[in-house]
Amino acid sequence: MWTAAGAVTLGFLVALEFAARHYGQSGPITNQVREVVFAPKSGGLLYAAMALMMVVLTWRERFVAVGAAIGIDLAFLVVRWAAGIETTGGHPFGNGALWVILGTAVVAVSRRTGRERVLLLKGVGLALLLMAGRKTGDTWLLITSKTRLTVLDQYVATADHALGDPSWLAGRIVTATGSIGFNFLDFVYGNLAVAAVIAALYQLRHVAVERRFPRHHLVRTFLVIGLVGPVFYMIFPVVGPIFAYGTGAEHWAEVSLWAPDMPPSKPWAVADLWPGTLPPVATPYPMPFDGITPRNCMPSLHTAWATAIFIHTRKGPRVLRFAGTFWLVATLAATLGFGWHYGVDLIAGVVFTLTIEAALRAYDQGWDRAWLWLVAYGATVFAALLLSFRFLPLAMAEYPWVSGPLLLLAMTSVIHGFVRTTARWEPRTAPARRPEPRPEPV
Secondary structure, three states: OHHHHHHHHHHHHHHHHHHHHHOOOOOHHHHHHHOOOOOOOOHHHHHHHHHHHHHHOOHHHHHHHHHHHHHHHHHHHHHHHHHOOOOOOOOOOOHHHHHHHHHHHHHHHHHOOHHHHHHHHHHHHHHHHHHHHHHHHHHHHHHHHHHOOEEOHHHHHHHHHHHOOHHHHHHHHHHHHHHHHHHHHHHHHHOHHHHHHHHHHHHOOOHHHHOOOOOOOHHHHHHHHHHHOOHHHHHOOOOOHHHHOOOHHHHHOOOOOOOOOOOOOHHHOOOOOOOOOOOOOOOOOOEEOOOOOOOOOOOOHHHHHHHHHHHHOOOOOHHHHHHHHHHHHHHHHHHHHOOOOOHHHHHHHHHHHHHHHHHHHHHHOOOOHHHHHHHHHHHHHHHHHHHHHHHOHHHHHHOHHHHHHHHHHHHHHHHHHHHHHHHHHOOOOOOOOOOOOOOOOO
16 A cells, blocks of 8 residues: 555656756656755655654664754755855755655665654655645645636635625735734644644654554644645636735735745736735636636635544643644634635635545544444535636625525534544443442451
8 A cells, every 4th residue: 555655756847857847847756856955945744744753762762863954954054155055945944854854765675674664754755745735735736727717706705795795804804903913823823734743743753652653643634634625626717805806915015025026916916905805796707817816715725624633632631732723723814814715715625625535534443334434524515615606706795694694504413423433432441439438348
């Protein structure tokens, strides 16, 4: 199974590499290989990947790995400073973490055997999958912008009237907070993968002692969401309210500390309405858009990943439960307040995550009938949501007091089904039996 999964993953990466080259861009393999020497796009992600790999190491090996990564990064920093090489567009750290991950793979193949080699390679594999997921996502978003020349934002914006246009309201609130509020949410939004790694490290804290991975953990859910979710970007291409009804990324250029380098998209927008003026209720049509802006809204995968973190932190200590709740709330505020998503995107993202999580748990627990029904029901609700956004948006906007509660009820029903089915399978600790009183001997 591991060999087949590796072959499929490699084939997929090679296909994406060729697709990116077709559009004059470098693909995920090239971008990852470049980071062995050049400044990485996200040094924090590389160190998070290394931390994920270190769950299979002993404490002594972990200290050696961290020291080696920091030492290599310092060496790169000195060389770049001496040669006058700037790290524009990247981070000045992170290469050391990648070198340690690759070095661990070499040690596993050359110095380990049997179960120890397999365990070490699994740790390396998780780290590489996390990094490959980021690179694959970047290439996939490029493909969506090049192949989906029209977008369905008018349909989604019309359907969003049923919820009261929450993106417009949240956009006004975030705009009013200025630079402090925006950059705080931007930091939370941009470090979602790091938050997931922290939660996963707690779940995998016993791997080094038990010498095996648990059957189900957050990393699996995270990767499956990232693998399946982008497929719907091709089926339901949407760019988001700030692009379709606003000025694009330049709206936040004055307050952002990490403003994205994107060409102006205002000429392609319906009008400059976000977030000050609500879009009118009218018959929606597919609209052409530029070949640069990613079509990455339906469903909201940031909402999906934040929901997965929330679910997997429920059994942790109080601090971890609080962090999971905080990251979910802050991510929802950012997705709406930044104008990246509509409200209906978030509802679809929650239903999508619960369906994926239910399918993974059903696989682990033998496809029990209750889990099968939940997976089928979640998939049906998700499909019904997409179909209603595409073919019934005008009716939803004209009768918001009916369609809005129905949307929330559909999402709540999936949440209720998930909580109820999960509760049936939770291990219940039997109360300790109290010793029966015995008569004293005469």
